[in-house]
Amino acid sequence: MSSGAILDGATKEHLLNIQTEHLEDHRVRFTVEFPRERLQEAEKKAARNIAKQVRIPGFRKGKAPYRVLIQNGLGQAIMEDAIETLSKTIYGEVMEQSDIEPYGPGVFEKYEDGTTPTFIYTVPLQPTTKLGDYRSVRREYDEPVVDEADVDEEIEKIRQSRATRREVEGDIESGHIVMADVHAVYADDPPVVEEDEDGTEAVEEEVVEPEADAEVETDEDFDEDDFEEEDDDVPPAKGETCFRQVGTEIILDPDHEAVFHGFNDELIGAKAGDELEFELVVPGPNDEKYNGDVDWLPDAGRLIHFNVLIDKVEEEVLPELDDEFAAEITAEQGETLTMDELRQRIHENMQTRATNEYKDSYIAGVIDEIVEMSEFAYPPLMVEEQIDNKVAEMEQRLSQMGISFEMYTQMMGGDIEQIRATYREEAEVSVRRMLAMGEIVQAEGLTVKQAQIEKHVDEMIAYFMEVQENSDERSLRNLFSKPESMQRVVNEILNDMLTERLVLIAKGEEITDPEDETAEATEPETEVDAAANDEEQQTTEPTAEADDQESDLTEDQENKQS
Structure with missing residues (x-):
C-alpha cells in the first residue's frame, strides 16, 4: 500500500489525501480523503439543480433556498446528487496524479462520512504477460492429404443431394x-413390479404371455376421445x-432400422396398397439385435403389434457423373466445368479446408503449451467481457432458432x-490465449504493411461481389475504410501472420530475423490516436456500483460499451 497527496497547483480547499492499495486480482483500490468544504460546495450546486426541478409552495421554481429544500425532505436527493457529481470530478484528479495504467473505467465503490469525507474507488489494471521460452515449443506437424477416395466421397454426397424420386410398382x-400409416400397440402385459423387503422396486423377470383370444386394438378401434394420459410411472398395459x-x-x-430390429425386413417384398400385421419384441441392451437406441429402453422385452398400411413406394434416381452433371453443378457459380475440372476444383477446396482445419487445431495446441509455461495477471473485467461476448453469441444463435434469450433463461x-x-x-482460457498471442506478436515484431491491407480488402470485396447479388463496390470500400473495419482487417492479417510464425517455431524451422521483415504499422496514425484517446477517456471517470453490477457513469462510455 502506498500513500500520497495531490498538492501541486491545488488550493487548500482541493487538497486530496490518496491511499493506494494493489489488490490480488490485478486491481487498485484508491481511498481518497478530501476537504468537507468540497462536499458542501457540491451539495449547494446539487440543491440549485434540484430546486429547478421541483415546486415548493410559496416559491417560484428554482428559487427555494437550501434550508427549505431540506425541510421538504429533499436532503437525501441533494446528497446523492452531490456525491455522484463530486465522485467523478475527484476520480479524474486522482487518475491525473496516478502512475497506474488502467485497463478500463474505474468503479466508485462507496462514500464514507467519517472525520474526513472519503471516496473509495477500484480500478482494473492493464494485463501483464511474462512469456515462457515459447521458441522452444516443438510439435509434430502432419498435414492431412486429401486423396481421390475423399474426392469420390464428396462427389457422391453432391450426387445424393441431386437425387430425384420415382414411384415403384x-x-x-x-x-x-415407403409412405405408410403405422399403428403400434402393446401386445403383452407389462412386467409385474413388486417391492423388496427394503422397499425398493423389484421387477419380476418372467414375462406374462398374451392370451390366445386377446383382442388387439386396430386402427378402426382407436378413438382419440377415449385416450387418457397415464401416469408416467405406470407402464403401458396390453392393448x-x-x-x-x-x-x-x-x-x-440397410444400415439403419426405421423403428427397431426386424421392422425393415417385415416390409421387404410388400407392395403399395398392402396392409401388414406383424409382431416384434423390443430388443434390450443385452440383446445382440440392440442398436443402441435409448428411446426404446423403457419397453425392452415388450411385444409390439404393428399395423402398417402402405400408401406409396418410391426409389431414388441418382444423376450420371458426367460433364453434364458437372456443368449443372458449376453453372450456379457462374462457370461451366467438365467432370475432370470439377474433380480438380473439389480436390483443391477439400485440401485447403483440411489444411486450415488441421492448422487451426495445431496452432491451438501450440498456444496452449505456451500458455502453460507463461505467467499472466489480468483484472476480472477481462473475463467478464469474454463472458459477455459468449452470451451474446449464444443469444444470436437462439434468435436464429426463434428462441428469445429470456425464454431460454426461464x-x-x-x-x-x-x-x-x-x-x-x-x-x-480465452483471456490467457489472447494475452499470449498479443505478447508473441510484439516479441516477434510482426507488423502489417499497407500492401497487405489493400490486398486483403480487395479479396474480401471480390468475395462479397461474387456471393451477394447487387453488391456495390463503392459502398463496400466505404465500409472497409471505417476505423473499426480497418482494425478488424489488420487483426485478421496479424492472426494469419502469427499462425504462420508459430507453425515455423513449433516445426523447428529457421525464422528470418524480425528486423529484416518489419515495416511501418499501416493503420493511419489518426485512427490509432483516436483509439488511444478512447481508452484514455475510459479512465477519466469511474463507474457506480449498484446491485453488484458495474455501469459506466458517462453517456460516451455507455455508448462505447453497448
Whole structure:
C-alpha cells in the first residue's frame, strides 16, 4: 500500500489525501480523503439543480433556498446528487496524479462520512504477460492429404443431394422409400413390479404371455376421445397404443432400422396398397439385435403389434457423373466445368479446408503449451467481457432458432448468473490465449504493411461481389475504410501472420530475423490516436456500483460499451 497527496497547483480547499492499495486480482483500490468544504460546495450546486426541478409552495421554481429544500425532505436527493457529481470530478484528479495504467473505467465503490469525507474507488489494471521460452515449443506437424477416395466421397454426397424420386410398382426392396400409416400397440402385459423387503422396486423377470383370444386394438378401434394420459410411472398395459404415425416416410436403409430390429425386413417384398400385421419384441441392451437406441429402453422385452398400411413406394434416381452433371453443378457459380475440372476444383477446396482445419487445431495446441509455461495477471473485467461476448453469441444463435434469450433463461431456471458461470472457465482460457498471442506478436515484431491491407480488402470485396447479388463496390470500400473495419482487417492479417510464425517455431524451422521483415504499422496514425484517446477517456471517470453490477457513469462510455 502506498500513500500520497495531490498538492501541486491545488488550493487548500482541493487538497486530496490518496491511499493506494494493489489488490490480488490485478486491481487498485484508491481511498481518497478530501476537504468537507468540497462536499458542501457540491451539495449547494446539487440543491440549485434540484430546486429547478421541483415546486415548493410559496416559491417560484428554482428559487427555494437550501434550508427549505431540506425541510421538504429533499436532503437525501441533494446528497446523492452531490456525491455522484463530486465522485467523478475527484476520480479524474486522482487518475491525473496516478502512475497506474488502467485497463478500463474505474468503479466508485462507496462514500464514507467519517472525520474526513472519503471516496473509495477500484480500478482494473492493464494485463501483464511474462512469456515462457515459447521458441522452444516443438510439435509434430502432419498435414492431412486429401486423396481421390475423399474426392469420390464428396462427389457422391453432391450426387445424393441431386437425387430425384420415382414411384415403384413392384415389390419393396432395401433402399426404397415407403409412405405408410403405422399403428403400434402393446401386445403383452407389462412386467409385474413388486417391492423388496427394503422397499425398493423389484421387477419380476418372467414375462406374462398374451392370451390366445386377446383382442388387439386396430386402427378402426382407436378413438382419440377415449385416450387418457397415464401416469408416467405406470407402464403401458396390453392393448394400449405405443405410437401412431399417419403418412410417415420410412427409408429402408440397410444400415439403419426405421423403428427397431426386424421392422425393415417385415416390409421387404410388400407392395403399395398392402396392409401388414406383424409382431416384434423390443430388443434390450443385452440383446445382440440392440442398436443402441435409448428411446426404446423403457419397453425392452415388450411385444409390439404393428399395423402398417402402405400408401406409396418410391426409389431414388441418382444423376450420371458426367460433364453434364458437372456443368449443372458449376453453372450456379457462374462457370461451366467438365467432370475432370470439377474433380480438380473439389480436390483443391477439400485440401485447403483440411489444411486450415488441421492448422487451426495445431496452432491451438501450440498456444496452449505456451500458455502453460507463461505467467499472466489480468483484472476480472477481462473475463467478464469474454463472458459477455459468449452470451451474446449464444443469444444470436437462439434468435436464429426463434428462441428469445429470456425464454431460454426461464427454461434454465431463470438464473442468468448460472448461465454465465458455465462460460467462466472457457472465458479464462480465452483471456490467457489472447494475452499470449498479443505478447508473441510484439516479441516477434510482426507488423502489417499497407500492401497487405489493400490486398486483403480487395479479396474480401471480390468475395462479397461474387456471393451477394447487387453488391456495390463503392459502398463496400466505404465500409472497409471505417476505423473499426480497418482494425478488424489488420487483426485478421496479424492472426494469419502469427499462425504462420508459430507453425515455423513449433516445426523447428529457421525464422528470418524480425528486423529484416518489419515495416511501418499501416493503420493511419489518426485512427490509432483516436483509439488511444478512447481508452484514455475510459479512465477519466469511474463507474457506480449498484446491485453488484458495474455501469459506466458517462453517456460516451455507455455508448462505447453497448
